[in-house]
Amino acid sequence: MRSNDPAVFRFVTDHPAVAEAFFSGPYAPVKVLVPGRRLHLDITSALGAGLGLYRTRSSTGLRFQTDSLFDGYNVAVATSGRHSLISGGRERQARADAGLVSDGAVVESVDLGPDLNLQGLSITSDVLHQCLAELIDAPVLARVRFQPVLEPGSTTMRTLLLLCEAMSTGLSGDAPLQQSPAALSSLRSTIAHLVLTGIPNSYSDQIAGRLPRQLSPAHVRRAMDYMQANASQPLTIADVALAAGASARSLQTAFRQFRGCTPSEYLRQIRLERVRADLLDGSQPRSVSRIAMHWGFAHMGQFAERYRSAYGEAPSATLARRGR
Numbered sequence: 036m037r038s039n040d041p042a043v044f045r046f047v048t049d050h051p052a053v054a055e056a057f058f059s060g061p062y063a064p065v066k067v068l069v070p071g072r073r074l075h076l077d078i079t080s081a082l083g084a085g086l087g088l089y090r091t092r093s094s095t096g097l098r099f100q101t102d103s104l105f106d107g108y109n110v111a112v113a114t115s116g117r118h119s120l121i122s123g124g125r126e127r128q129a130r131a132d133a134g135l136v137s138d139g140a141v142v143e144s145v146d147l148g149p150d151l152n153l154q155g156l157s158i159t160s161d162v163l164h165q166c167l168a169e170l171i172d173a174p175v176l177a178r179v180r181f182q183p184v185l186e187p188g189s190t191t192m193r194t195l196l197l198l199c200e201a202m203s204t205g206l207s208g209d210a211p212l213q214q215s216p217a218a219l220s221s222l223r224s225t226i227a228h229l230v231l232t233g234i235p236n237s238y239s240d241q242i243a244g245r246l247p248r249q250l251s252p253a254h255v256r257r258a259m260d261y262m263q264a265n266a267s268q269p270l271t272i273a274d275v276a277l278a279a280g281a282s283a284r285s286l287q288t289a290f291r292q293f294r295g296c297t298p299s300e301y302l303r304q305i306r307l308e309r310v311r312a313d314l315l316d317g318s319q320p321r322s323v324s325r326i327a328m329h330w331g332f333a334h335m336g337q338f339a340e341r342y343r344s345a346y347g348e349a350p351s352a353t354l355a356r357r358g359r
Contacts, residue, residue, distance in 0.1 A: 043203070054076055084223040085162035088203050131187075255279070269331065
């Protein structure tokens with residue numbers, strides 16, 4: 036998941052240390068444990084546009100242990116064998132043909148049973164949160180909490196697997212999707228929308244009840260545009276209200292009604308998004324505090340807490356991934 040360049044590869048090993056080195060490259064340090072002395076692991080994966088599609092086979096079974104798998108979300112289903120994970124201190128198990136949905140930022144371990152055949156999808160937080168922001172037409176103020184288990188035969192799961200198969204096929208052989216970035220982007224958007232609308236989650240009610248941006252009152256749209264254009268300036272709500280041509284109180288009320296957040300929360304998320312972009316931009320200063328202060332965050336402790344809540348990792352961890 037480190038690169039946006041589409042790629043298809045296969046990884047096969049019988050050495051835990053080799054598996055550890057492989058997974059510890061794109062992810063946090065990973066420990067691989069096997070129940071006996073031998074390991075069988077065979078992974079075929081297709082990566083592209085913030086999505087990772089994988090098929091994992093293991094006759095021996097194994098366990099992954101890590102502090103944080105990756106900054107994104109996973110959906111996986113085993114057509115044979117069993118799989119489980121520990122996330123946020125809680126164990127989740129799925130029998131054959133049931134799906135497990137998880138937030139990679141808080142996964143602590145993954146157990147894959149013997150005689151396993153597993154299909155899965157991983158999607159980066161950036162891609163999923165961007166799609167979610169478009170669906171609710173508001174900033175994403177917290178990570179998505181999904182229903183952890185999808186029952187066997189789930190229509191959403193079957194459709195996701197078909198779409199993933201189509202993407203994998205399109206990136207293989209003569210790779211037509213590599214020649215058509217627009218088609219790859221469209222398929223990515225379709226998969227992200229289906230994940231968010233087809234799997235119950237903490238934003239489901241907001242997705243179902245949201246109003247399109249164009250139906251928001253004009254003063255709300257003016258306020259949103261003003262904050263987008265002036266996010267690096269020391270804005271107050273009075274400043275925003277004045278630019279929007281409304282009173283501060285009426286603007287607060289309208290934002291809650293039509294955007295599901297306050298103007299201050301909307302501005303904060305814009306600034307967090309700009310900070311994240313600069314942390315990953317090699318042309319920007321290699322300093323968390325300088326970047327954060329540029330975007331209006333003066334209290335570093337509070338900023339770090341809000342950043343971790345929004346993206347599932349410390350800002351220093353984002354900076355460390357710059358240029359990988």
